[in-house]
Amino acid sequence: MNLFLRRSLVGCLCLLLLLMGKAAMAEALHERPVLRALYADSVPYSFTGVDGNAQGYNIDVIRQLAEVAGYRVHFIPAENPQQILDLLEQGRADLTPFLALTPEHRAAGLATSSLGEYALSVYVRRDRKFETIEALAGMQVGVVLGEVTQTIVDRFPFAHIVQYNSSDEVLLPLMAGEIDAVVSVAETFEARLRTNFIEDKVRRLSPALTTVPYGLIVRRDLPDLHAALEGAIQTSATPAALMPMRAHWFGSSRSITEHPWFSNVALIVGGIGTAMVALTIYAVRLRRRSVQLQVENRENQLLIDAFDKTRGAIIIFGSDMKGVHWNGGFEKRFPQIVPKLCEGADIETVVKYAYANGIFQSEMSDQEIGDFATQTVQRLRAGGTVQRIIETQSGNTFDLSMFRLGRRHFAAIWVDVSVLYQQQAQIARQSEELARKNQQLLAFSTMAAHDLKAPLMQQATLIGFILEDLSDAKINLPSAAQSNFDTLTEVSHRMNTLVSDLLNYARSDVDASKAESFVPNSRLDGILALSGIDPRIELVIMPNMPKILVEPNSFDLVMRNLITNAAKHNDQLAGRITIRAFKRDQSVVIEIEDDGPGVPENHRTRIFEPFCRLTKVEGTGLGLAFVKKTVESWGGEINLNGAPVRGCVFEVSLPAGPDNIAFLTHPEAFTERCCTT
Incomplete structure (x- = not known):
């Protein structure tokens, strides 16, 4: 048997198998049980076509579900929903078309899962100003006769209801203005609007009046059929699977925003627009940055020019430590070094050359100069800074700073500080x-x-x-x-x-080496005994004051001066002097407060001057001057403030002694922790 005959034989066998398969499928289809399904005229859900066969979205969905469930369908027409329920109850049909899944309908048989929903909505012409349903009070509202739409009559007690037989009949009165609004199932009414090309002249008010799910009702004595249809619904009646049939029978909106590809196009256009806006903003910012850089460059040039006029010198070195730029000030101050830089000398070579030729004065040996140059390069590469005072052979003094400048450059700046050093030397001599x-x-x-x-x-x-x-x-x-x-x-x-x-005033520069750490309370008794205070003056002393670190005898003189000063200037028969102390950072603040006449604010600084006397009370005018000089020699300070009610407060800040841990940190904590002398 040759190759041609074998191929012909294989082809014949395949054709025979195909014909047998089709015959078997036809026989199997013919042997499927017949499902009697009811329908009523409700375009485009279900209606009888010109060829006498049932057509519509409802019909196609039932056919698809029956095929998946293993049934053939025979459609039986009915006059209205009530007749459909009667035929189902009489056993003359097995399945209803889409019915609203209301409690009454569910009671008539076995309801399937929802296959969609009837959304009862209100429609008005776009040129009418109605925005809410309540605005239709007293207006003419058209409805289509039917069990579902008839239920809205009770929802519009404030409107005049006009009934029509079909959706087509209600369109003309709405567009002619004979009625103000229409209440209908959204899917059906909008399909009629698209069919008549007037969908852009009518709008739907939000929200919908009511939303009712719809499904199929199976005869109660057919649970197997109900289970088969439920399985078919879960697998072949998904929204995506039903979308082509819905588009075929209800049509698609001609509004570009409702096309399936509109969102993709909108995303693309939006992305392009966003990119264009971003590019525009970036270009504007780039332009602004360019202008800003130009301004900064001009300002930087001004700084360089100003630095040149101050006779400052700058060198910029590259990553290889060779000079890439130097200013005019450097050429004027160090003309001997410029040729070496032009030859490509690096920092180490320049430093050695400057010291070896006496341009920079130094007492270092050649070995020390070499070590210094090497260490300078190493420190700069490590990110450190080199600071050095340079004296030149011309007698000028420069403050040299060398540091990293960015990632790839280094800088060396010489600032002429000759005048400053001369002034410092003069100040040192004068001191x-x-x-x-x-x-x-x-x-x-x-x-x-x-x-x-x-x-x-x-x-x-x-x-x-x-x-x-x-x-x-x-x-x-x-x-x-x-x-x-x-x-x-x-x-x-x-x-x-x-x-x-x-x-005492002449000797008030106390030697700090004689300072001792002690608690002020330990010396106050002796101080008060020598002060000769009028017994009518009440003295209130805080116990357990923090330790201080000062010279004890000088402390006695300071406190005796402050206490006697407060006592002798008190103008009351029975005055009061309060002494307290508290810790403040690394210092101890001692306050001496009196209730005397006080000191005017404009005299509170002058009072510490030698021989200054503000009253005729007996004294030399040196007491407070001695106190201020002594306190400052300890590294402390003294201030005079006004008391909260009357009098004044001398605030003396002194170095704190060791072990000041648990002492008061604020004078308000002194309440009820004092003793009266």
Whole structure:
């Protein structure tokens, strides 16, 4: 058997098998049980076509479900939904068309799952101003006769209901203005609008009046059929599967926004538009940045020009440490180095050359210069900074700073600080001279105070002897003479006090090495004993003050001056002085508050000046000056503030002693933790 005959035989066998398969399928289809389905005229859901056969969206869905479930369908026409239910109950049909799944319909048989929904909606012409359903009060509302639409009559008690036999009959009155609105099932009515090409002249009000799911009703004594149809619905009646049939019978909106491809086109157009907007914004920003860079370049050039005029020198080195740019100031200040840079010398070579040829003055040896140059390069590559004072052979002094500039460059900047160094040297010389003169003045003041104090002591002693001799001789001096002796005694005492204060003020620069750590309370008793305070003055002292670190004897003098000053200037018969302390950072603040007349704010700084006296109360005017000088020599400070009600508060900040951990940190915590002396 040749090849041709074999191929012909295979072809014949395949054709025979195909014909047998079709015959078997036809026989199997013919042997399928027949399903009697009812329908009523409700275009486009179901109706009888010109050829006498049932047609419509409902008919096609039932055919598809029956085929999947293994049935053939025979359609039986009915007059209306009520007749459909009667025939189903009488057993003359097995299945209804789409019916609203209301409780009444569900009671007539076995309801399938929902295959869609009837949305009862209100439609008005686009040129009418109705926006809500309530706005139709008193208006003419058309409805189509039928079980579903008839239920809306009760929902419009405020409108005049006009009934029509079909959706086609209601269109003309709506467009002619004979009725103001139409209530109908959305799918059916919008299909009629598209068929008559007037969908763009009518709009639907939101929301829908009601939404009712629809499905099929199976005769109650056919549970197997119901189960088969349910399975078919789950597999072949999905929204995607039903969409082609819906589009065929209900049509598609001619509005471009409702086409399936509109969303894709809109996304593409939107993406292009967004990209164009983004590109436009980017171009605008790029343009602005370009203008900004131009302005910055001009400003940078101004800075470079200004730096040149200050005789500053700049070199920019590349990643290979070779000079790539230097300004005019560098060429003027270091013309000997410029040829080396033009030859491509790197930083290490330039540094060695400058030191070796005396351009930079230094006492380093050649080995030390080489090590310094190498270390400079290593530090710069590691991201460090090199700072050095350079003296040139011309006698100028420069502050040299070398550092990384960005990722690939390094910079070296020389700033001429010759004038500054000359001024610093002059200040240093003046400071030494001032210290020497102050030491001489202190020595003179101490000597003068001692030399003055001895005659005054002798004078006071002599006056005492004279008064004792007169008393022993029982000689009574005339009142004028006695007054002169009293005046002489008082003047001698005041002179002695002045000399003592001068001596204390001259010695107020305390040696910090004599500082001790102690609690102020431990010395206040002795201080108060020597202060001679009027017993009518009430003293309130906070217990357990934080430790301070100062020279103890000088502390006694400072506190005695502040306490006696507060007491003698108090203008009340029974005044009050409060002493408290608290921790503030690394310092201890001691406050001495009184309730006297206070000090005007414009005098609170001047009061610390030597010989400043604001009242006629006895004193030399050196007490507060001594206090300020002594406190500042400890590294502290003193301020005068007004008291909350009356008087003033001296605030003395002193170095804190060790172990100040659990002390008060604010003066308000002093409440009810004080003792009265």
